[in-house]
Amino acid sequence: MKINLLKRLAMLAALAIPGTAIAANNVSLSSDVFVERTVEKPDGKTAVMLEEPKTVVPGDNLVFVVKYKNVGSTPATDFSVTNPLPKAVAFNGTSDGTEIVSVDGGKKWGSLAALTYTRENGEVRPALMSDVTHIKWKFNSALSVGSEGKLVFRGTVK
Amino acid sequence: MKYVPKALVIGSKRSKSWLAFRGAMTLATSLSALAFGSSIAHAAGTIAGTDILNTAQASYDGPGGPVVIDSNTVTITVDELLDVTVASSDPGDIAVDSGVTQQVTTYQVTNTGNGNEAFTLTADTAKGGDDFDTSNAVIYIDTDDNGVFDAGVDTLYSPGSNDPVLAPDASVNIFILSDIPVSATDGQRAEVELSAVAITGSGTPGTSFAGQGDGGGDAVVGSTGADGEASSFFLIQAAQVALVKSATITDQFGGNEAVPGATITYQLVATITGSGSLTNLNVTDDIPADTTYTAESITLEGAGLTDSDADADAGSYDGSEIAVSLGTVPGGQTRTITFQVTID
Numbered sequence: 001m002k003i004n005l006l007k008r009l010a011m012l013a014a015l016a017i018p019g020t021a022i023a024a025n026n027v028s029l030s031s032d033v034f035v036e037r038t039v040e041k042p043d044g045k046t047a048v049m050l051e052e053p054k055t056v057v058p059g060d061n062l063v064f065v066v067k068y069k070n071v072g073s074t075p076a077t078d079f080s081v082t083n084p085l086p087k088a089v090a091f092n093g094t095s096d097g098t099e100i101v102s103v104d105g106g107k108k109w110g111s112l113a114a115l116t117y118t119r120e121n122g123e124v125r126p127a128l129m130s131d132v133t134h135i136k137w138k139f140n141s142a143l144s145v146g147s148e149g150k151l152v153f154r155g156t157v158k
Numbered sequence: 159m160k161y162v163p164k165a166l167v168i169g170s171k172r173s174k175s176w177l178a179f180r181g182a183m184t185l186a187t188s189l190s191a192l193a194f195g196s197s198i199a200h201a202a203g204t205i206a207g208t209d210i211l212n213t214a215q216a217s218y219d220g221p222g223g224p225v226v227i228d229s230n231t232v233t234i235t236v237d238e239l240l241d242v243t244v245a246s247s248d249p250g251d252i253a254v255d256s257g258v259t260q261q262v263t264t265y266q267v268t269n270t271g272n273g274n275e276a277f278t279l280t281a282d283t284a285k286g287g288d289d290f291d292t293s294n295a296v297i298y299i300d301t302d303d304n305g306v307f308d309a310g311v312d313t314l315y316s317p318g319s320n321d322p323v324l325a326p327d328a329s330v331n332i333f334i335l336s337d338i339p340v341s342a343t344d345g346q347r348a349e350v351e352l353s354a355v356a357i358t359g360s361g362t363p364g365t366s367f368a369g370q371g372d373g374g375g376d377a378v379v380g381s382t383g384a385d386g387e388a389s390s391f392f393l394i395q396a397a398q399v400a401l402v403k404s405a406t407i408t409d410q411f412g413g414n415e416a417v418p419g420a421t422i423t424y425q426l427v428a429t430i431t432g433s434g435s436l437t438n439l440n441v442t443d444d445i446p447a448d449t450t451y452t453a454e455s456i457t458l459e460g461a462g463l464t465d466s467d468a469d470a471d472a473g474s475y476d477g478s479e480i481a482v483s484l485g486t487v488p489g490g491q492t493r494t495i496t497f498q499v500t501i502d
Contacts, residue, residue: 031214031229055237055375056210058203058272066214066229076218076225083214088204088236143218157236158204 026072027143029081036061060157062089069148077142081151082106083135091132092154099153100138103131202326206238206273207373238273238371240356241380244388247305247331251347251393253434257340261292262307263390265332265352269324271380273372275356276321281334282351285389289346292336292392297352300331307333321357334390344396344432353387360384395434397489401441402427418501422449425496432489439484441495449499456480456497 034050041047050063066083070076084106085091091101100109103117115127137151204210214229247264254261269275281295297315298307299322312333313320322330334350342348358377359367361384371377404427409420416422426443430436445451456463456473463473463482472483480497487493 026220027216027218027225027227029214029216029227029229031212031232033210033212033232033234035234053234055235057237057239057378057380059239062234064212068216072220074221076220078224079216079218081214081216083212086210086212088208088210089212157210 026070026074027076027079028067028069028071030067031083032065032067034063034065036063056157058157061092062155062157064153064155066151067148068143068150070143070145073145075142075144079139079143081137083151083153085133085135085155088158089155090130090158091135092129092156094135094151094153096152098137099135099151101127101132101136102134103127104133106134109134109136202241202270202272203239204236204272205326205373206236206271206371206377207375208236210234210236235375236272236373237366237375238275238358238373238377239271239380240273240275240358240360240377240384241270241382242275242277242354242356242384242386243268243270243382244352244354244386246388246390248390251391253395254338254392255396255434256338256342256394259294259337260335261338261392263334263336263350263352263392264305264307265334265388265390266329267322267324267332267352267354267386268329269326270382271356271384272326273377274323274325275358275372276323277354278317278321278357279315279332280317280353280355281336282353282387283334283336283348285349285351288349288391290339290342290348290394292338292348292350295334295336295350298333298335300333303331305331307335338392338394342394344394344434346394348392349389350392351387351389353385355386356384358384393433395432397430397432397434397436397487399436399439399487400429400431402429403443416501420501421452421498422501423496423498425494428484428487428493428495430487430489430491430493435486435488437486439487439493440481441484441493442479442481443497444479445499448502450502451475451480452498452500456482456495458482458484458495459493 035053035056036048037051038046039049064083066081068081101112102109103115108115112127112129116124117127117131118124135153211231211233213231215226217224217226245266247266252263267277279297281297283292283295298312299315301313302308302311324330332352334352336350358370359365359379361379363379363381363383365379367377369376404425406423407414407416407420409415409417424443426441428441454462454465458472463471465475467474467476474481482495484493
Protein backbone atom coordinates (compact mmCIF):
# COMPACT_ATOMS: atom_id res chain seq x y z
CA MET A 1 0.00 0.00 0.00
CA LYS A 2 2.93 2.25 0.67
CA ILE A 3 4.10 1.93 -2.90
CA ASN A 4 0.63 2.71 -4.19
CA LEU A 5 0.50 5.84 -2.11
CA LEU A 6 3.93 6.89 -3.29
CA LYS A 7 2.95 6.13 -6.83
CA ARG A 8 -0.13 8.28 -6.53
CA LEU A 9 1.95 11.09 -5.11
CA ALA A 10 4.36 10.71 -7.99
CA MET A 11 1.48 10.77 -10.47
CA LEU A 12 0.03 13.85 -8.84
CA ALA A 13 3.43 15.48 -9.09
CA ALA A 14 3.63 14.39 -12.70
CA LEU A 15 0.24 15.95 -13.44
CA ALA A 16 1.17 19.18 -11.72
CA ILE A 17 4.59 19.68 -13.25
CA PRO A 18 5.03 17.00 -15.91
CA GLY A 19 8.23 18.38 -17.40
CA THR A 20 10.06 18.32 -14.09
CA ALA A 21 8.82 14.85 -13.20
CA ILE A 22 9.94 13.27 -16.45
CA ALA A 23 13.30 14.96 -16.20
CA ALA A 24 13.74 13.45 -12.75
CA ASN A 25 13.44 9.92 -14.11
CA ASN A 26 16.81 8.40 -14.55
CA VAL A 27 15.57 4.92 -15.33
CA SER A 28 13.92 4.12 -18.67
CA LEU A 29 11.37 1.36 -18.93
CA SER A 30 9.81 -0.09 -22.07
CA SER A 31 7.29 -2.82 -22.72
CA ASP A 32 7.03 -4.98 -25.82
CA VAL A 33 4.60 -7.80 -26.47
CA PHE A 34 5.26 -10.47 -29.05
CA VAL A 35 3.11 -13.33 -30.28
CA GLU A 36 4.43 -16.75 -31.22
CA ARG A 37 3.43 -17.63 -34.75
CA THR A 38 4.17 -21.05 -36.18
CA VAL A 39 5.57 -20.62 -39.66
CA GLU A 40 6.06 -23.42 -42.14
CA LYS A 41 9.43 -23.20 -43.83
CA PRO A 42 10.06 -24.20 -47.46
CA ASP A 43 11.66 -27.46 -46.33
CA GLY A 44 8.41 -28.46 -44.63
CA LYS A 45 9.68 -27.94 -41.09
CA THR A 46 7.83 -25.55 -38.86
CA ALA A 47 9.47 -22.78 -36.92
CA VAL A 48 8.11 -20.57 -34.18
CA MET A 49 8.60 -16.89 -34.99
CA LEU A 50 7.98 -13.94 -32.71
CA GLU A 51 5.91 -11.17 -34.22
CA GLU A 52 4.69 -7.86 -32.85
CA PRO A 53 0.95 -8.26 -33.25
CA LYS A 54 -1.79 -5.70 -33.71
CA THR A 55 -4.36 -8.41 -33.07
CA VAL A 56 -4.43 -11.86 -31.50
CA VAL A 57 -6.97 -14.61 -30.98
CA PRO A 58 -7.72 -16.65 -27.84
CA GLY A 59 -5.09 -19.34 -27.40
CA ASP A 60 -2.25 -17.29 -28.85
CA ASN A 61 0.98 -17.47 -26.86
CA LEU A 62 2.41 -14.07 -25.94
CA VAL A 63 5.91 -13.14 -24.85
CA PHE A 64 6.15 -9.97 -22.76
CA VAL A 65 9.52 -8.24 -22.68
CA VAL A 66 10.19 -5.43 -20.23
CA LYS A 67 13.48 -3.56 -20.80
CA TYR A 68 15.03 -1.30 -18.20
CA LYS A 69 18.10 0.90 -18.19
CA ASN A 70 19.60 3.37 -15.78
CA VAL A 71 20.06 6.37 -18.05
CA GLY A 72 20.70 8.76 -15.18
CA SER A 73 23.83 9.72 -13.31
CA THR A 74 23.16 8.07 -9.95
CA PRO A 75 22.49 4.46 -9.00
CA ALA A 76 18.84 3.47 -8.51
CA THR A 77 18.47 1.62 -5.23
CA ASP A 78 15.54 -0.55 -4.09
CA PHE A 79 14.76 -1.12 -7.77
CA SER A 80 11.74 -3.21 -8.68
CA VAL A 81 9.65 -3.79 -11.80
CA THR A 82 5.97 -4.70 -11.63
CA ASN A 83 3.77 -5.84 -14.51
CA PRO A 84 0.06 -6.08 -13.79
CA LEU A 85 -1.18 -8.89 -16.00
CA PRO A 86 -3.93 -7.88 -18.45
CA LYS A 87 -7.19 -9.64 -17.48
CA ALA A 88 -7.39 -11.35 -20.86
CA VAL A 89 -3.99 -13.00 -20.40
CA ALA A 90 -3.18 -16.12 -18.39
CA PHE A 91 0.31 -16.17 -16.88
CA ASN A 92 2.56 -18.83 -18.31
CA GLY A 93 5.79 -18.39 -16.38
CA THR A 94 8.98 -16.37 -16.67
CA SER A 95 12.24 -17.31 -18.31
CA ASP A 96 14.33 -17.20 -15.13
CA GLY A 97 11.88 -17.87 -12.31
CA THR A 98 13.23 -15.05 -10.16
CA GLU A 99 9.90 -13.27 -10.00
CA ILE A 100 7.41 -12.94 -7.20
CA VAL A 101 3.73 -12.86 -8.02
CA SER A 102 0.39 -11.81 -6.59
CA VAL A 103 -2.91 -13.63 -7.10
CA ASP A 104 -5.08 -11.03 -5.36
CA GLY A 105 -4.50 -7.85 -7.33
CA GLY A 106 -1.21 -6.90 -5.70
CA LYS A 107 -2.05 -7.23 -1.99
CA LYS A 108 0.03 -10.30 -1.13
CA TRP A 109 3.28 -11.21 -2.85
CA GLY A 110 5.44 -14.29 -2.93
CA SER A 111 6.55 -17.21 -5.04
CA LEU A 112 3.57 -18.95 -6.64
CA ALA A 113 4.17 -22.08 -4.55
CA ALA A 114 3.93 -20.05 -1.34
CA LEU A 115 0.61 -18.38 -2.19
CA THR A 116 -2.96 -19.56 -1.73
CA TYR A 117 -6.06 -18.55 -3.66
CA THR A 118 -9.43 -17.94 -2.00
CA ARG A 119 -12.35 -18.88 -4.18
CA GLU A 120 -15.65 -17.01 -4.24
CA ASN A 121 -17.19 -19.61 -1.92
CA GLY A 122 -14.44 -19.05 0.64
CA GLU A 123 -12.57 -22.25 -0.19
CA VAL A 124 -8.78 -21.86 -0.02
CA ARG A 125 -6.52 -23.81 -2.37
CA PRO A 126 -2.89 -23.56 -3.54
CA ALA A 127 -2.47 -20.76 -6.09
CA LEU A 128 -2.20 -21.71 -9.75
CA MET A 129 -0.45 -20.03 -12.63
CA SER A 130 -3.86 -19.00 -13.99
CA ASP A 131 -4.61 -17.06 -10.78
CA VAL A 132 -1.68 -14.67 -11.18
CA THR A 133 -2.68 -10.99 -11.40
CA HIS A 134 0.70 -9.27 -10.99
CA ILE A 135 4.33 -10.16 -11.60
CA LYS A 136 7.19 -8.38 -9.85
CA TRP A 137 10.96 -8.53 -9.93
CA LYS A 138 12.79 -7.11 -6.92
CA PHE A 139 16.47 -6.34 -7.35
CA ASN A 140 18.74 -7.04 -4.41
CA SER A 141 21.46 -4.68 -5.49
CA ALA A 142 21.22 -1.14 -6.82
CA LEU A 143 20.91 -0.55 -10.54
CA SER A 144 24.21 1.13 -11.34
CA VAL A 145 24.55 3.93 -13.86
CA GLY A 146 24.32 2.67 -17.44
CA SER A 147 23.33 -0.87 -16.53
CA GLU A 148 20.40 -2.40 -18.34
CA GLY A 149 18.54 -5.64 -18.73
CA LYS A 150 15.31 -7.24 -19.76
CA LEU A 151 12.66 -9.28 -18.00
CA VAL A 152 10.65 -11.81 -19.94
CA PHE A 153 7.44 -13.57 -19.11
CA ARG A 154 4.97 -15.58 -21.08
CA GLY A 155 1.20 -15.57 -21.21
CA THR A 156 -1.67 -17.05 -23.20
CA VAL A 157 -4.64 -15.08 -24.51
CA LYS A 158 -7.66 -16.35 -22.62
CA MET B 159 -23.56 -9.15 -18.32
CA LYS B 160 -21.61 -12.20 -17.39
CA TYR B 161 -19.15 -11.13 -20.04
CA VAL B 162 -17.98 -8.16 -18.05
CA PRO B 163 -15.13 -9.86 -16.20
CA LYS B 164 -13.77 -11.25 -19.47
CA ALA B 165 -14.10 -8.05 -21.42
CA LEU B 166 -12.65 -5.96 -18.69
CA VAL B 167 -8.99 -5.40 -19.34
CA ILE B 168 -7.00 -3.13 -17.17
CA GLY B 169 -3.37 -2.70 -18.02
CA SER B 170 -2.58 -0.08 -15.44
CA LYS B 171 -4.42 2.21 -13.10
CA ARG B 172 -4.13 5.14 -15.40
CA SER B 173 -7.11 7.02 -16.76
CA LYS B 174 -6.64 5.42 -20.18
CA SER B 175 -7.54 2.01 -18.84
CA TRP B 176 -10.69 3.36 -17.24
CA LEU B 177 -11.73 4.50 -20.68
CA ALA B 178 -11.12 0.94 -21.84
CA PHE B 179 -13.23 -0.28 -18.95
CA ARG B 180 -16.16 1.91 -19.94
CA GLY B 181 -15.82 0.81 -23.53
CA ALA B 182 -15.91 -2.80 -22.42
CA MET B 183 -19.07 -2.20 -20.43
CA THR B 184 -20.82 -0.80 -23.48
CA LEU B 185 -19.69 -3.78 -25.52
CA ALA B 186 -20.92 -6.22 -22.90
CA THR B 187 -24.33 -4.55 -22.78
CA SER B 188 -24.82 -4.79 -26.51
CA LEU B 189 -23.65 -8.41 -26.46
CA SER B 190 -26.23 -9.48 -23.91
CA ALA B 191 -28.96 -7.76 -25.90
CA LEU B 192 -28.02 -9.85 -28.93
CA ALA B 193 -27.38 -13.05 -27.06
CA PHE B 194 -29.28 -16.10 -28.27
CA GLY B 195 -29.77 -18.82 -25.69
CA SER B 196 -28.72 -18.63 -22.12
CA SER B 197 -25.93 -21.08 -21.43
CA ILE B 198 -22.78 -19.03 -20.91
CA ALA B 199 -19.47 -20.51 -19.85
CA HIS B 200 -15.96 -19.24 -20.40
CA ALA B 201 -14.72 -21.75 -22.94
CA ALA B 202 -14.80 -19.39 -25.90
CA GLY B 203 -12.17 -17.12 -24.43
CA THR B 204 -11.79 -13.37 -24.39
CA ILE B 205 -14.60 -11.59 -26.22
CA ALA B 206 -13.72 -10.40 -29.72
CA GLY B 207 -12.84 -6.71 -29.87
CA THR B 208 -11.39 -6.62 -26.36
CA ASP B 209 -8.20 -4.58 -26.07
CA ILE B 210 -5.33 -6.12 -24.15
CA LEU B 211 -3.36 -3.27 -22.62
CA ASN B 212 0.02 -3.95 -21.05
CA THR B 213 2.03 -1.48 -19.02
CA ALA B 214 4.96 -2.30 -16.75
CA GLN B 215 5.97 -0.20 -13.77
CA ALA B 216 9.30 0.32 -12.07
CA SER B 217 9.97 1.83 -8.71
CA TYR B 218 13.31 2.82 -7.21
CA ASP B 219 14.92 5.26 -4.89
CA GLY B 220 16.54 8.05 -6.82
CA PRO B 221 18.48 11.03 -5.50
CA GLY B 222 15.23 12.93 -4.87
CA GLY B 223 13.46 10.08 -3.11
CA PRO B 224 11.18 7.23 -4.29
CA VAL B 225 10.25 7.28 -7.97
CA VAL B 226 7.58 5.24 -9.82
CA ILE B 227 7.58 5.18 -13.59
CA ASP B 228 5.33 3.50 -16.15
CA SER B 229 6.50 1.99 -19.39
CA ASN B 230 4.78 2.61 -22.69
CA THR B 231 1.43 0.83 -23.06
CA VAL B 232 1.17 -1.91 -25.66
CA THR B 233 -2.36 -2.38 -27.03
CA ILE B 234 -3.40 -5.55 -28.79
CA THR B 235 -6.96 -6.22 -29.93
CA VAL B 236 -8.50 -9.65 -29.63
CA ASP B 237 -9.83 -10.81 -32.98
CA GLU B 238 -12.92 -12.89 -33.50
CA LEU B 239 -12.23 -16.59 -33.58
CA LEU B 240 -14.79 -18.40 -35.73
CA ASP B 241 -15.64 -21.77 -34.21
CA VAL B 242 -18.75 -23.91 -34.00
CA THR B 243 -19.64 -27.39 -32.82
CA VAL B 244 -22.71 -29.44 -33.59
CA ALA B 245 -23.76 -32.45 -31.49
CA SER B 246 -26.62 -34.87 -31.85
CA SER B 247 -28.95 -34.75 -28.86
CA ASP B 248 -30.46 -38.14 -29.71
CA PRO B 249 -29.03 -40.79 -27.38
CA GLY B 250 -29.07 -43.51 -30.04
CA ASP B 251 -30.97 -44.75 -33.06
CA ILE B 252 -34.53 -43.47 -33.18
CA ALA B 253 -36.96 -46.36 -33.75
CA VAL B 254 -39.55 -45.59 -36.40
CA ASP B 255 -42.00 -47.38 -38.68
CA SER B 256 -41.80 -47.08 -42.43
CA GLY B 257 -44.14 -44.54 -44.01
CA VAL B 258 -44.41 -42.19 -41.02
CA THR B 259 -43.97 -38.47 -41.66
CA GLN B 260 -42.29 -35.54 -39.87
CA GLN B 261 -40.00 -37.61 -37.68
CA VAL B 262 -37.76 -35.50 -35.46
CA THR B 263 -33.99 -35.62 -34.99
CA THR B 264 -32.45 -33.18 -32.48
CA TYR B 265 -29.10 -31.38 -32.47
CA GLN B 266 -27.31 -28.74 -30.45
CA VAL B 267 -25.29 -26.02 -32.17
CA THR B 268 -22.76 -24.19 -29.96
CA ASN B 269 -20.77 -21.08 -30.83
CA THR B 270 -17.33 -22.00 -29.47
CA GLY B 271 -15.84 -18.81 -30.91
CA ASN B 272 -15.45 -15.55 -29.00
CA GLY B 273 -17.76 -13.24 -30.94
CA ASN B 274 -21.41 -12.99 -31.86
CA GLU B 275 -21.83 -15.05 -34.98
CA ALA B 276 -24.67 -16.11 -37.25
CA PHE B 277 -24.68 -19.63 -38.63
CA THR B 278 -26.11 -21.18 -41.78
CA LEU B 279 -27.85 -24.49 -41.09
CA THR B 280 -28.15 -27.31 -43.61
CA ALA B 281 -29.88 -30.69 -43.33
CA ASP B 282 -28.39 -33.56 -45.32
CA THR B 283 -30.55 -36.67 -45.60
CA ALA B 284 -28.68 -38.14 -48.59
CA LYS B 285 -25.60 -39.35 -46.72
CA GLY B 286 -23.90 -42.42 -48.11
CA GLY B 287 -23.30 -45.59 -46.14
CA ASP B 288 -26.82 -45.92 -44.74
CA ASP B 289 -29.72 -48.04 -45.98
CA PHE B 290 -32.28 -45.44 -47.02
CA ASP B 291 -32.81 -41.68 -47.20
CA THR B 292 -35.55 -39.69 -45.52
CA SER B 293 -37.30 -36.97 -47.52
CA ASN B 294 -38.94 -33.55 -47.19
CA ALA B 295 -36.43 -32.42 -44.54
CA VAL B 296 -37.20 -29.11 -42.82
CA ILE B 297 -35.27 -27.43 -40.02
CA TYR B 298 -36.82 -25.89 -36.93
CA ILE B 299 -35.22 -23.72 -34.25
CA ASP B 300 -36.14 -24.55 -30.65
CA THR B 301 -37.69 -21.17 -29.94
CA ASP B 302 -38.76 -22.00 -26.39
CA ASP B 303 -35.39 -23.68 -25.67
CA ASN B 304 -36.94 -26.77 -24.06
CA GLY B 305 -35.11 -29.34 -26.18
CA VAL B 306 -38.36 -30.85 -27.49
CA PHE B 307 -39.97 -30.07 -30.84
CA ASP B 308 -43.24 -28.24 -30.32
CA ALA B 309 -45.31 -27.82 -33.48
CA GLY B 310 -46.72 -24.31 -33.66
CA VAL B 311 -44.22 -22.99 -31.13
CA ASP B 312 -40.79 -23.65 -32.62
CA THR B 313 -39.74 -21.60 -35.62
CA LEU B 314 -39.27 -22.91 -39.15
CA TYR B 315 -35.73 -22.10 -40.30
CA SER B 316 -35.26 -20.31 -43.58
CA PRO B 317 -31.60 -19.83 -44.64
CA GLY B 318 -30.63 -16.20 -44.97
CA SER B 319 -33.66 -14.86 -43.15
CA ASN B 320 -33.51 -16.22 -39.61
CA ASP B 321 -30.02 -17.68 -39.29
CA PRO B 322 -29.48 -18.15 -35.56
CA VAL B 323 -27.10 -15.60 -34.04
CA LEU B 324 -25.21 -17.06 -31.11
CA ALA B 325 -23.25 -15.21 -28.45
CA PRO B 326 -19.88 -16.75 -27.50
CA ASP B 327 -20.47 -20.11 -25.78
CA ALA B 328 -24.22 -19.93 -26.37
CA SER B 329 -26.10 -22.92 -27.78
CA VAL B 330 -29.33 -23.44 -29.64
CA ASN B 331 -31.33 -26.64 -30.14
CA ILE B 332 -32.16 -27.47 -33.74
CA PHE B 333 -34.67 -30.02 -35.05
CA ILE B 334 -34.81 -31.69 -38.44
CA LEU B 335 -38.18 -33.13 -39.41
CA SER B 336 -38.20 -35.62 -42.27
CA ASP B 337 -40.37 -38.37 -43.69
CA ILE B 338 -39.61 -42.09 -43.57
CA PRO B 339 -40.24 -43.74 -46.96
CA VAL B 340 -42.86 -46.50 -47.23
CA SER B 341 -40.23 -48.66 -48.95
CA ALA B 342 -37.96 -48.79 -45.89
CA THR B 343 -37.90 -52.24 -44.33
CA ASP B 344 -37.32 -53.66 -40.90
CA GLY B 345 -33.78 -53.16 -39.58
CA GLN B 346 -32.74 -50.46 -42.09
CA ARG B 347 -30.99 -47.29 -40.90
CA ALA B 348 -30.97 -43.74 -42.24
CA GLU B 349 -28.47 -40.99 -41.38
CA VAL B 350 -29.67 -37.39 -41.02
CA GLU B 351 -26.92 -34.79 -40.71
CA LEU B 352 -27.11 -31.18 -39.53
CA SER B 353 -24.28 -28.83 -40.41
CA ALA B 354 -23.70 -25.30 -39.14
CA VAL B 355 -21.28 -22.91 -40.87
CA ALA B 356 -20.21 -19.47 -39.62
CA ILE B 357 -21.60 -16.84 -41.97
CA THR B 358 -18.54 -14.60 -41.67
CA GLY B 359 -16.44 -17.36 -43.16
CA SER B 360 -15.12 -20.87 -42.76
CA GLY B 361 -12.36 -23.07 -44.11
CA THR B 362 -8.82 -23.93 -43.15
CA PRO B 363 -8.03 -22.98 -39.53
CA GLY B 364 -6.07 -19.73 -39.53
CA THR B 365 -7.84 -18.27 -42.56
CA SER B 366 -8.38 -14.59 -41.84
CA PHE B 367 -11.21 -12.29 -42.94
CA ALA B 368 -9.87 -8.75 -42.61
CA GLY B 369 -12.06 -6.30 -40.76
CA GLN B 370 -15.00 -8.69 -40.57
CA GLY B 371 -14.60 -9.74 -36.94
CA ASP B 372 -17.11 -8.96 -34.24
CA GLY B 373 -15.77 -5.94 -32.38
CA GLY B 374 -14.08 -4.46 -35.45
CA GLY B 375 -10.99 -6.62 -35.77
CA ASP B 376 -10.34 -9.48 -38.12
CA ALA B 377 -12.22 -12.76 -38.06
CA VAL B 378 -9.99 -15.82 -37.94
CA VAL B 379 -11.13 -19.38 -38.59
CA GLY B 380 -10.51 -21.49 -35.48
CA SER B 381 -9.64 -25.14 -35.04
CA THR B 382 -13.15 -26.33 -35.96
CA GLY B 383 -12.88 -24.73 -39.40
CA ALA B 384 -15.99 -22.71 -38.39
CA ASP B 385 -17.95 -25.63 -39.80
CA GLY B 386 -19.56 -28.27 -37.61
CA GLU B 387 -21.77 -31.22 -38.33
CA ALA B 388 -23.34 -34.14 -36.49
CA SER B 389 -25.68 -36.97 -37.41
CA SER B 390 -28.68 -38.69 -35.90
CA PHE B 391 -30.00 -42.02 -37.14
CA PHE B 392 -33.41 -43.53 -37.73
CA LEU B 393 -33.84 -47.32 -37.43
CA ILE B 394 -36.86 -49.06 -38.87
CA GLN B 395 -38.32 -51.31 -36.21
CA ALA B 396 -41.35 -53.07 -37.67
CA ALA B 397 -43.22 -56.11 -36.37
CA GLN B 398 -45.88 -58.43 -37.77
CA VAL B 399 -48.21 -60.92 -36.16
CA ALA B 400 -49.31 -64.28 -37.55
CA LEU B 401 -52.27 -66.09 -35.99
CA VAL B 402 -52.67 -69.87 -36.27
CA LYS B 403 -55.87 -71.55 -35.08
CA SER B 404 -56.34 -75.26 -34.36
CA ALA B 405 -59.09 -77.32 -32.76
CA THR B 406 -59.18 -80.50 -30.65
CA ILE B 407 -62.44 -82.43 -30.13
CA THR B 408 -63.21 -84.56 -27.08
CA ASP B 409 -66.57 -86.33 -27.06
CA GLN B 410 -68.47 -87.43 -24.01
CA PHE B 411 -67.77 -91.06 -24.83
CA GLY B 412 -64.02 -90.73 -24.50
CA GLY B 413 -63.46 -90.42 -28.25
CA ASN B 414 -62.80 -87.56 -30.66
CA GLU B 415 -66.08 -87.49 -32.60
CA ALA B 416 -67.81 -84.20 -33.43
CA VAL B 417 -71.13 -85.22 -32.00
CA PRO B 418 -73.59 -83.01 -30.11
CA GLY B 419 -72.30 -82.62 -26.59
CA ALA B 420 -68.65 -83.01 -27.58
CA THR B 421 -66.19 -80.31 -26.42
CA ILE B 422 -64.05 -78.42 -28.91
CA THR B 423 -60.86 -76.79 -27.54
CA TYR B 424 -59.66 -74.02 -29.84
CA GLN B 425 -56.03 -72.92 -29.69
CA LEU B 426 -54.88 -69.58 -31.09
CA VAL B 427 -51.11 -69.04 -31.38
CA ALA B 428 -50.02 -65.45 -32.13
CA THR B 429 -46.41 -65.31 -33.41
CA ILE B 430 -44.81 -61.84 -33.49
CA THR B 431 -41.82 -61.32 -35.79
CA GLY B 432 -39.55 -58.38 -36.60
CA SER B 433 -37.24 -56.10 -34.63
CA GLY B 434 -40.03 -53.87 -33.34
CA SER B 435 -42.95 -54.40 -31.02
CA LEU B 436 -46.67 -54.51 -31.56
CA THR B 437 -48.58 -52.30 -29.19
CA ASN B 438 -52.20 -52.76 -28.12
CA LEU B 439 -52.35 -56.22 -29.67
CA ASN B 440 -55.86 -57.69 -29.25
CA VAL B 441 -57.00 -61.15 -30.32
CA THR B 442 -60.73 -61.83 -30.79
CA ASP B 443 -62.57 -64.91 -32.04
CA ASP B 444 -66.27 -65.46 -32.75
CA ILE B 445 -67.96 -68.44 -31.13
CA PRO B 446 -68.97 -70.67 -34.07
CA ALA B 447 -72.66 -71.23 -34.90
CA ASP B 448 -74.26 -74.31 -33.38
CA THR B 449 -71.83 -74.30 -30.47
CA THR B 450 -72.07 -72.93 -26.95
CA TYR B 451 -69.18 -71.21 -25.25
CA THR B 452 -67.96 -72.96 -22.09
CA ALA B 453 -67.99 -70.29 -19.36
CA GLU B 454 -64.63 -69.23 -17.87
CA SER B 455 -62.67 -71.40 -20.30
CA ILE B 456 -60.27 -68.79 -21.74
CA THR B 457 -56.57 -69.35 -20.99
CA LEU B 458 -53.53 -67.29 -21.89
CA GLU B 459 -50.14 -69.07 -21.73
CA GLY B 460 -51.91 -71.84 -19.76
CA ALA B 461 -53.35 -69.54 -17.07
CA GLY B 462 -57.10 -69.09 -16.74
CA LEU B 463 -58.78 -65.76 -17.50
CA THR B 464 -62.22 -64.61 -16.43
CA ASP B 465 -65.06 -63.81 -18.81
CA SER B 466 -65.70 -60.41 -17.27
CA ASP B 467 -64.59 -57.35 -19.24
CA ALA B 468 -64.80 -55.19 -16.11
CA ASP B 469 -61.89 -56.76 -14.23
CA ALA B 470 -58.19 -56.30 -14.64
CA ASP B 471 -57.36 -59.51 -16.45
CA ALA B 472 -56.84 -59.66 -20.18
CA GLY B 473 -59.73 -61.95 -21.12
CA SER B 474 -63.44 -61.34 -21.78
CA TYR B 475 -66.52 -62.93 -23.36
CA ASP B 476 -69.35 -60.70 -24.54
CA GLY B 477 -71.92 -63.33 -25.56
CA SER B 478 -70.72 -63.72 -29.13
CA GLU B 479 -66.90 -63.57 -29.13
CA ILE B 480 -63.95 -64.01 -26.84
CA ALA B 481 -61.29 -61.28 -26.62
CA VAL B 482 -57.80 -61.25 -25.10
CA SER B 483 -55.77 -58.02 -24.77
CA LEU B 484 -52.07 -58.82 -25.15
CA GLY B 485 -50.79 -55.24 -24.78
CA THR B 486 -47.28 -54.63 -26.13
CA VAL B 487 -45.53 -57.72 -27.48
CA PRO B 488 -41.97 -57.53 -28.85
CA GLY B 489 -40.91 -59.35 -31.98
CA GLY B 490 -39.67 -62.90 -31.47
CA GLN B 491 -42.34 -63.86 -28.94
CA THR B 492 -45.52 -65.95 -29.11
CA ARG B 493 -48.78 -65.87 -27.15
CA THR B 494 -51.01 -68.96 -26.86
CA ILE B 495 -54.73 -68.56 -26.15
CA THR B 496 -57.25 -71.40 -25.68
CA PHE B 497 -61.02 -71.52 -25.12
CA GLN B 498 -63.69 -74.20 -25.24
CA VAL B 499 -67.13 -74.66 -26.76
CA THR B 500 -69.58 -77.58 -26.79
CA ILE B 501 -71.43 -78.73 -29.87
CA ASP B 502 -75.18 -78.07 -29.62
